[in-house]
Amino acid sequence: MQLPPLVQTFVLHFGEMGSRWGINRTVGQIYAVLFVSERPLNADEIVERLGVSRSNVSMGLKELQAWNLVRLQHRPGDRRDYFATPEDVWQIVRTLVEERKKREIDPTLTMLRELLMQEVGTEAERHAQARLGEMHDLFELFTGWYDDMRRLDTDRLIQLLTLGAKVQKVLEMKDRLTRFGGRGGKGD
Template structure:
């Protein structure tokens, strides 16, 4: 499949952004392709379109499925597996945030709590103890807040995010 110029630029940019977020470029490009095309694609079609190795596509699709970002679907009359993703950017953002919390923030909260509860913690200076406790409180608060925000309907979440600086004025 040949991509139109704007579609190609979108896929390439998403791949670049993925590397900035610590995600494999090909994995990001595959996700962008599935999102922007909006229909199921089989692995060979993805390989041909992106010009990457078939093994790279297979590994990336498995990882995207592990993240819950890509689903395998069947197409009547075609024995190959096809892959799709949500076309609602808000739903994709929810999935990504939930996965990042699970993979990055939750282990950090747990680690910091274990550190605070360890006998070695009492041997640290008051300043170090304070910074570790503040870090744990910050990460825990951020996680709790974002979990609550993710429970909101998209329409409500959009309104909250669009409030922006007006929240500051109301709280001041």
């Protein structure tokens, strides 16, 4: 592996993390190398830096492209493909969440809805269905919230995240201000 120690540490850790999240180690490493690189890299440069086979890099890049996580670029007078990550880390987060939702959450919601529509006979099945209903509602709540969040521009998103639970305070204030006097505030 032909990398400065600082970068190497990061790349190895990132590959490791990747494999805990169902992403193949090399794919994670390729992404890490691109992420810290000053400029787009071609496949051979990645091979050099990581010390893995050319074909492995080719497959890894293909996977990253399928996930929309890298951008392909060309330089004038050079036929090779150059790859880069988006400069904006928020763009990366958005893509990651979006793709993961598309591949895993949405199909799960579909499956849950289908199972909830079935007529069942036994008590055990009725109980199972009730549980699946709870899970379905949870997923719906999260995807609904996410759907709202992704529409916000990054500054506002940061603003909200930074406020954190303080939003709650603002909501209480709103309650007090809008229903003057009345029962506002903590009631649930």
